[in-house]
Amino acid sequence: MRAARLRHELLPQAGLADRPAGWWRGVLGVVSFVESPTVPSADLPTAVCGTAPLEETDELCEVWRIGNGSDEAAPLVARSHGRLDCRSGATLTFGRVSIDERTSRGPGIDGEAAALRAATDGAYRQLFDALHYAGHPHLIRVWNYLPDINGHADGEERYRHFNAARHAAFGRAGRASTQAAPAATAVGCAAGSPLTLFFLAAAEAPLMIENPRQISAYHYPPQYGRHQPLFSRACVLRTAGETHLFISGTASIVGHRSLHPGDVAAQARESLSNIAILVDEAGRRARGEPPIGALRLKVYLRRRADLAAARAEVERHRSIVESVVYLQADICREELLVEIEAYARADA
Numbered sequence: 001m002r003a004a005r006l007r008h009e010l011l012p013q014a015g016l017a018d019r020p021a022g023w024w025r026g027v028l029g030v031v032s033f034v035e036s037p038t039v040p041s042a043d044l045p046t047a048v049c050g051t052a053p054l055e056e057t058d059e060l061c062e063v064w065r066i067g068n069g070s071d072e073a074a075p076l077v078a079r080s081h082g083r084l085d086c087r088s089g090a091t092l093t094f095g096r097v098s099i100d101e102r103t104s105r106g107p108g109i110d111g112e113a114a115a116l117r118a119a120t121d122g123a124y125r126q127l128f129d130a131l132h133y134a135g136h137p138h139l140i141r142v143w144n145y146l147p148d149i150n151g152h153a154d155g156e157e158r159y160r161h162f163n164a165a166r167h168a169a170f171g172r173a174g175r176a177s178t179q180a181a182p183a184a185t186a187v188g189c190a191a192g193s194p195l196t197l198f199f200l201a202a203a204e205a206p207l208m209i210e211n212p213r214q215i216s217a218y219h220y221p222p223q224y225g226r227h228q229p230l231f232s233r234a235c236v237l238r239t240a241g242e243t244h245l246f247i248s249g250t251a252s253i254v255g256h257r258s259l260h261p262g263d264v265a266a267q268a269r270e271s272l273s274n275i276a277i278l279v280d281e282a283g284r285r286a287r288g289e290p291p292i293g294a295l296r297l298k299v300y301l302r303r304r305a306d307l308a309a310a311r312a313e314v315e316r317h318r319s320i321v322e323s324v325v326y327l328q329a330d331i332c333r334e335e336l337l338v339e340i341e342a343y344a345r346a347d348a
């Protein structure tokens with residue numbers, strides 16, 4: 001089976017449902033920020049992040065799809081595992097799982113912290129099952145949307161409970177190796193909404209990238225929680241002769257410390273410096289590959305009022321930026337006001 005090309009499109013939600021069947025044939029999944037997208041088939045994975053767009057643009061969505069080449073005509077395979085829906089092409093899988101913590105309570109799972117851990121555990125268990133059945137064992141990129149991320153349960157921040165459960169789930173799946181930790185985002189969504197995550201997985205292993213200026217998240221000292229966040233700073237996926245760069249949610253962290261508390265402009269600048277370093281690292285590690293193209297950014301802001309200041313910083317980098325979406329989301333450390341993720345494809 002030939003590897004399929006991966007495509008990312010940022011589109012207005014309006015009119016999506018009117019696209020021809022031929023266009024939909026290659027779609028792996030659709031991500032929207034607030035409104036559920038209307039899609040023509042019930043088994044197509046759709047994810048709602050619960051992060052409100054901060055600009056007055058059309059309601060947008062992201063589409064992950066397989067390229068339209070003649071060798072990519074094989075129909076995609078849809079599967080469901082519990083609360084998870086996924087779709088696979090020959091070499092790539094996109095999936096989404098969404099779990100309401102309230103439904104995770106049960107015998108022995110009593111209280112908010114246990115329910116949150118059980119929901120996280122269930123989500124990752126279903127994710128690893130999906131990878132197994134799809135035959136695409138390599139987790140490339142995960143986006144995690146955690147309700148009330150900075151809230152506390154049983155005396156500990158909910159993000160830390162999430163980290164503990166994620167750590168355990170990876171371990172149980174035989175995936176404790178930090179060398180294979182996926183690129184990730186973990187940001188907040190509204191309290192009471194479901195825990196939602198979506199992901200890309202592949203038949204081939206990606207090249208994991210760390211930031212020499214930051215301690216790897218999986219080596220953070222215990223002051224950020226007893227169980228470290230299990231993600232890589234970035235990864236490069238080479239498939240179908242093309243190169244894709246996935247940069248994790250990136251914040252104003254140097255070493256392991258948050259810098260510039262209270263100053264969103266300085267935090268945005270620091271985050272963008274970290275992203276520039278990751279782009280350089282990826283170029284260095286994937287030498288001989290075509291150069292990485294322009295970045296598609298998602299900028300998560302804790303406070304709506306910070307939009308203008310953050311935008312001014314991002315604008316300074318516009319020569320290397322193709323698109324930006326600004327979204328409201330709480331960030332996983334109280335003092336962080338902004339987190340920026342990026343995706344880019346190398347132009348052959």
Ligand code: 3EB
Binds near residue numbers: 144231248
């Ligand atoms: C950081 O660098 C900021 O827990 O999966 C960024 C990306 C962050 C992913 C995760 C957390 C995660 O620590 C927070």
